[in-house]
Amino acid sequence: MSGGDTSESWRDSYTRVRKDPFTEVEATNRARLQRLGVDRLDRGARVLDVGAGDGNLARSLTGLGLTDVVGVEYQPELLALHPDRRRTAAGSATALPFPTASVDAVVVMDVLHHVALVELPDALAEVRRVLRPGGSFFVCEPAQTTTRRVLDAALHSPLHRLTRFSRDKRAMVDAEGQTFVDWLGAEHGFPTAVRSAGFDLELFERKWLHHFGRWRRP
Numbered sequence: 001m002s003g004g005d006t007s008e009s010w011r012d013s014y015t016r017v018r019k020d021p022f023t024e025v026e027a028t029n030r031a032r033l034q035r036l037g038v039d040r041l042d043r044g045a046r047v048l049d050v051g052a053g054d055g056n057l058a059r060s061l062t063g064l065g066l067t068d069v070v071g072v073e074y075q076p077e078l079l080a081l082h083p084d085r086r087r088t089a090a091g092s093a094t095a096l097p098f099p100t101a102s103v104d105a106v107v108v109m110d111v112l113h114h115v116a117l118v119e120l121p122d123a124l125a126e127v128r129r130v131l132r133p134g135g136s137f138f139v140c141e142p143a144q145t146t147t148r149r150v151l152d153a154a155l156h157s158p159l160h161r162l163t164r165f166s167r168d169k170r171a172m173v174d175a176e177g178q179t180f181v182d183w184l185g186a187e188h189g190f191p192t193a194v195r196s197a198g199f200d201l202e203l204f205e206r207k208w209l210h211h212f213g214r215w216r217r218p
């Protein structure tokens with residue numbers, strides 16, 4: 001949901017490919033959070049949801065029993081949809097409006113591929129700054145996997161015109177924009193970038209279309 005993909009065409013396509021947006025998103029969020037180990041955090045941990053969007057991930061985080069979830073988001077029209085506005089702040093991933101060492105965990109899901117590659121080091125430095133020593137950094141972002149390459153080739157062939165679903169999927173990919181293309185081109189270097197930013201690796205795996213990473217701030 002970047003400036004580009006909040007366009008009507010993206011929203012129309014997105015709405016059509018999801019039978020039930022809330023149920024499907026909730027199931028996906030929960031599976032991702034469990035794969036990352038977010039469900040093993042202490043219930044009272046202060047968790048920062050960077051790129052919180054409309055707050056659907058915050059709902060899933062509180063659904064896991066987490067009681068202190070705060071969000072940051074730079075698009076006011078998305079913040080307006082958040083279920084708990086009092087627990088959000090307007091701001092960018094590259095200048096987090098939170099004090100140094102003030103949170104126990106940071107969750108970034110489907111956000112970094114909207115950030116320009118040149119700004120990624122700033123975003124990682126900000127995550128490190130706001131995390132307390134020993135805090136956890138959880139990431140789920142699009143990965144450049146074989147599955148994605150095959151799917152992408154099909155969506156960019158005439159085959160994509162065959163069904164409404166594949167036409168909608170193609171429209172969604174097109175709406176992602178240049179940061180997404182750049183991100184996929186550099187995605188294999190992401191674990192190195194996080195290590196260079198001063199984090200210790202705990203988990204990194206690619207599964208289907210995404211990667212799942214967990215790091216600890218020393």
Ligand SMILES: C[S@@+](CC[C@H](N)C(=O)[O-])C[C@H]1O[C@@H](n2cnc3c(N)ncnc32)[C@H](O)[C@@H]1O
Pocket residue numbers: 001002003050051052053054056057072073074075078091092093094108109110111114115
């Ligand atoms: C695809 S949505 C994901 C939202 C949410 N994390 C989720 O998993 O449902 C991407 C979100 O990241 C936000 N975003 C992108 N770049 C950002 C930045 N530099 N600072 C803060 N938010 C950003 C967008 O506005 C959007 O809400």
